[in-house]
Amino acid sequence: MTNATSTRPEDLRENMIIHIRAAGHLHSTRIEQAFRSVPRHRFVPAASTEEAYQNRAITIKPGKDRPASCISVPTVVAMMLDQLNPQPGDHILEIGAGTGYNAALLATLVGDTGSVTTVDIHPDVTDHARRTLTDTGFEQVQVVTADGALGHAGNAPYDKIIVTVGPWDLPPAWFDQLSVGGTLVVPLHWRGQARSVAFTRHDTHLRADNSRLCGFIPMIGIVPTGERTGTITDNVALYWDTDQNIDPHALRGVFTEPATTVWSNVHVVANEPFDHIWLWLTATEPGTCRLDAEDDAIEAGLCTPAFAYRTPTLVDGDSLAYLTTPRRAEQPGPNGERHYELGATGHGPAAAHLAQRIIDQIHRFDRDRSAQPLITAYPADTADTKQSTGTAIHKSHTHLIMIP
Numbered sequence: 141m142t143n144a145t146s147t148r149p150e151d152l153r154e155n156m157i158i159h160i161r162a163a164g165h166l167h168s169t170r171i172e173q174a175f176r177s178v179p180r181h182r183f184v185p186a187a188s189t190e191e192a193y194q195n196r197a198i199t200i201k202p203g204k205d206r207p208a209s210c211i212s213v214p215t216v217v218a219m220m221l222d223q224l225n226p227q228p229g230d231h232i233l234e235i236g237a238g239t240g241y242n243a244a245l246l247a248t249l250v251g252d253t254g255s256v257t258t259v260d261i262h263p264d265v266t267d268h269a270r271r272t273l274t275d276t277g278f279e280q281v282q283v284v285t286a287d288g289a290l291g292h293a294g295n296a297p298y299d300k301i302i303v304t305v306g307p308w309d310l311p312p313a314w315f316d317q318l319s320v321g322g323t324l325v326v327p328l329h330w331r332g333q334a335r336s337v338a339f340t341r342h343d344t345h346l347r348a349d350n351s352r353l354c355g356f357i358p359m360i361g362i363v364p365t366g367e368r369t370g371t372i373t374d375n376v377a378l379y380w381d382t383d384q385n386i387d388p389h390a391l392r393g394v395f396t397e398p399a400t401t402v403w404s405n406v407h408v409v410a411n412e413p414f415d416h417i418w419l420w421l422t423a424t425e426p427g428t429c430r431l432d433a434e435d436d437a438i439e440a441g442l443c444t445p446a447f448a449y450r451t452p453t454l455v456d457g458d459s460l461a462y463l464t465t466p467r468r469a470e471q472p473g474p475n476g477e478r479h480y481e482l483g484a485t486g487h488g489p490a491a492a493h494l495a496q497r498i499i500d501q502i503h504r505f506d507r508d509r510s511a512q513p514l515i516t517a518y519p520a521d522t523a524d525t526k527q528s529t530g531t532a533i534h535k536s537h538t539h540l541i542m543i544p
Contacts, residue, residue, distance in 0.1 A: 149181055152193035156180070156214050159195055165218040168225070174248040175218065183239040183272045184211050200239055201265055207357055209265045211239040212304060216336075216354055223338035223350060224302050224325045226250055231295065233317065234258040235288035236304035236359075240269035244278045246302070257295045259284045261361050287361040291317045298322060306334050306356035307363050309535040310517055315346065327356040329367060330533050330540060331422040332379045332430025332452070333415075337515060346517040353415040364536040375434035376442060378453065378460075383534040386429060390458045391488070395442045400491040401464055403483040404502040408466065410478050416512060417463060417482075418452035420501040423513035423531050423542035427455045431462045444485055454497060459488030461495040504544075514543040 146152070157166065157175050166172045181192035184200065191198065193214075201209035226232060226249035234243055237260035246256045260266045263285050270283040284292050288303070289311040296317035303314075303326040310326065318324055324339040324346060336354045339346035358365070369379045370388030373395050380386045408414050421428040431453040433445050445451035446463040453462040466480035473479040484498035485491075516530075518539045530543035 147190060149179060149189055149193075152189060153180065156193045156195070160215050160218045163215045163218075165215050165222055167222055170249060171218065171221050171245075174221075174245045175214075178241065178244045178248060179276060180211075180214070180241055182276050183241040183244070185272075200268060201262060203357075209236075209238055209260070209262060210357065211241055212356075217242060217245070219352055219354070220302060220304070220325050220327075220336050221245065221249070223336060223352070224300055224323055226254075226300060229253040230299040231255045231297075232257070233291060233295070233298040233301045234304065235291070235301070235314075236260060237266055237269040237283055238304060240272040240276075240278070240281070240283070242302075242304060243269065243281045243283075244273060244276060247278050247281050255280070255282070255295065257282045257284060257292050257298075259286050259288045259292050261285070261287050287363075288359065289313065289361050289363040293317060301325070303327060303359075304356065305359040307359040308365050308367055309363055310346070310538045311363050312519060312537055315341065315519060327354050329358075330535075331381060331418075331428045332367075333418050333422070333450070335419065339515075339517060344518070344522060348515045348517075349512060351419065351512060351515065353413070353418075366535055369432075373437070373442065375437035377432045378429055378455065379432060380429035380455070381533065381535075384426065384429065386427065386455050387457075391455070391460060394458065394460055394487045397487045397489075397491065399444075399485050399487055400495055401483055401485045402492065402495040402499050403467070403481055404499045404506075406482045406502050406506040407469060407473070407479040408482065409473060410480070414482065414505065414509075416509065417498075417501055417505045419512060420504050420544065421452050421454065421498070422533070423544045424501060425454055425497060426531065429453050429455055431460075443487075452498075454494045456490050456494060457488075459486065459490035459494055461486030461491060461498055463498060516541040516543070 181189045197210045199207040199210045228251040230250045237258040243258040266285040291313035297319040300323045306327045308329045318341045322341045327336045335351040337348045337351040339348045366382040371377045372391040431451045444465045464483045464485040484495040486495035530541045533540040
């Protein structure tokens with residue numbers, strides 16, 4: 141049995157694996173063994189051994205407002221490796237070298253017949269990754285200093301590409317350098333959310349039926365950024381995309397309007413995720429965006445979002461509605477557990493109508509809580525989007541089609 145109080149790296153690594161498994165992210169014995177064999181603490185030498193195995197990110201390069209580079213949370217690393225499913229012999233491109241730890245896991249999984257190329261825009265980050273990879277016996281990983289949006293044509297085509305920074309768009313190089321039938325796992329931003337999407341490359345497009353909520357450092361470089369933000373009242377802002385017709389000025393007085401809250405009669409237990417509601421909204425509602433409310437605004441009673449800084453919201457002209465703080469049910473659930481009812485709160489002339497539209501997607505979520513819409517990504521210059529049905533999300537290099 142693992143000693144929970146031990147400070148031996150091997151014991152701490154086992155405890156980390158137990159935590160990852162409990163979070164539901166270790167479905168592969170091969171990936172679990174890779175976590176067991178790669179010494180995470182040696183990729184973050186400035187941190188203590190105990191810190192290295194905690195379920196949190198560790199910064200290796202600070203930035204102005206947020207870290208410029210870090211080692212990702214272990215559960216997120218495992219989640220994305222599960223989506224990527226690296227196999228022996230695979231040739232893999234990683235965008236975002238970080239500490240080199242993820243590249244070491246990938247190299248372990250692809251074996252001697254495969255290859256790993258990792259790219260980062262920061263020379264000091266690639267220096268760190270190259271040093272740690274060499275020190276831990278993974279000198280076969282090729283570390284490249286370049287803008288990740290360009291990929292690395294020298295080793296293309298790749299069987300799989302994994303992106304460990306958060307882009308708003310999909311650069312053409314990633315599509316061009318990925319083999320047909322290959323997998324691209326990328327924490328893509330749209331409609332105010334970020335989700336790790338597992339795309340499969342087809343002749344003319346990418347397609348995914350698997351995405352998971354996540355958060356990553358935004359990508360810098362030549363990849364375009366198309367998210368916009370605007371303040372609608374003190375300590376409350378909206379985030380939306382450039383292809384959306386959202387005017388924050390039209391909403392300046394929206395919280396002076398009476399609130400209308402509609403309840404769904406759909407319940408979740410404590411800590412049960414319900415992020416698929418946001419995903420369904422992006423597939424059905426063109427006005428889906430993100431509400432960012434500071435604690436002061438919530439404490440003042442201006443709004444009651446489900447999550448302070450990241451709550452899905454619908455905007456239509458001078459009205460909005462958002463997923464509201466779930467209310468605790470008076471009676472316990474079937475197994476005696478606490479459970480909470482989901483609802484939506486609206487403000488403005490169309491408050492009730494917008495709140496009900498969120499309720500509709502809560503009911504859709506409740507019919508099959510594991511279901512997701514199909515996501516298809518076309519290069520922006522293709523004509524195939526004209527043939528597609530579904531909700532279109534237009535980016536600079538890519539058109540996403542969300543099919544409920």
